[in-house]
Amino acid sequence: MLRRLILSRNNTFINCRYASQSMVQTTVDEKSGIATVTMNKSPVNSLNLEFLDEIKTELNKLEKDKVKGMMLTSGLQKIFSAGLDITEFYNPNPDRLSKFWSTLQDTWLTLYKTPFPTAAIINGHSPAGGCLFAMSCDYRIMVGPKYTIGLNETKLGIVAPKWFIDTMVAVIGQRKAEISLTTGKMYTTDEALHIGLIDESVPDVNTALTQGNLFLNNFQRISPWAYKMTKDITRQSTVQWLIDNKQKDLDFVVTYLQSAEVQKSLGLYLQSLKK
């Protein structure tokens, strides 16, 4: 792992951590203590085992470094994240599939429970797992109007796990989540703002980053302990369910994803993507 200091747009030094061939780049503004984590896995930031592992490791490092906040964004032109890498569960190797799913569980728990405030800078399409990661941040700013966001699992012929569903319910409420999930709806930026799936719509990435910093800087005036306790209490039932049911969730998903019916749906969906 290499480190270097670079000068930011507002003339403060940024501590930049990068590794050769890394899929995740992080900069930390030395003055504000706010980190920007950029996902950079071409072509679509699909979340495979190695990528999830890198994101989890990076979040753990930020926690250790006691950053004051984090913005999660994408380095790709028009995609925040295409969600889980479908090739991890289409014709899968069962051992790798288990490892993949438990890494997803751990990465999500780490992101959902961060002791520092987080903002998703959604600068591109954000289906399924991409939407899950955005919803797991404390605040969402989307660059409009061209992109879409949502949990589209039913469109792939699969079911979103309970903890994906609970995360969405926590953001937009039971009724809107039920409609969104059953129809697999992908929302435009305006629609997402209207139902509360995102908090702000902005015209460009620079504005999104400025607004993200503004949101995170609010917490300079809040006790970190009070912040973390409040977040833990608010998110407790969703988090606790997964902690208590990790193995059950894993066993079920691994069996379910390998069933002939699900594999057939996934094959057709992948084919449609290639077209």
Ligand SMILES: CCCCCCCC/C=C\C=C\CC(=O)SCCNC(=O)CCNC(=O)[C@H](O)C(C)(C)COP(=O)(O)OP(=O)(O)OC[C@H]1O[C@@H](n2cnc3c(N)ncnc32)[C@H](O)[C@@H]1OP(=O)(O)O
């Ligand atoms: C009772 C309880 C049951 C519980 C059971 C639970 C089981 C749950 C299991 C799984 C849950 C999964 C959640 C997910 O996240 S599934 C992933 C859903 N994602 C999508 O549907 C996104 C699909 N992709 C797109 O819509 C587009 O690719 C887009 C992101 C909008 C980008 O479009 P564009 O720029 O035009 O790029 P292309 O479509 O040409 O894609 C470029 C190449 O990337 C491949 N690709 C795209 N998305 C994925 C992906 N998610 N995984 C793997 N690969 C992906 C695409 O095929 C292209 O490949 P190629 O260049 O070889 O043609």
